Amino acid sequence: RRTRRYADLCGVGLDAGALPTALPVQGDTDRLFQAIAAIIDNGIKFAGAGGHVTLAGAATAGMAEIRIGDTGPGV
DSSP, X not given: OXXXXXXXXXXXXXXXXXXXXOOOOOSOHHHXXXXXXHHHHHHHHHHOTTOEEEXXXXXXXXXXXXXXXXXXXXX
């Protein structure tokens, strides 16, 4: 929700439709949220107004896989 509000303020589309309803992970919840939110925020920042950020996730071989992409210029 926090990143969606930021995306809306920046005029960036945010698509999280491909995320599974449950993606179990083991770790510090706050630190994991901070790390993932920082990457999403970076995508929003560099995608710019009119840009788009997509999120996808899956459980693969017992591991959580999270993919974040954006329409920004890249590294």
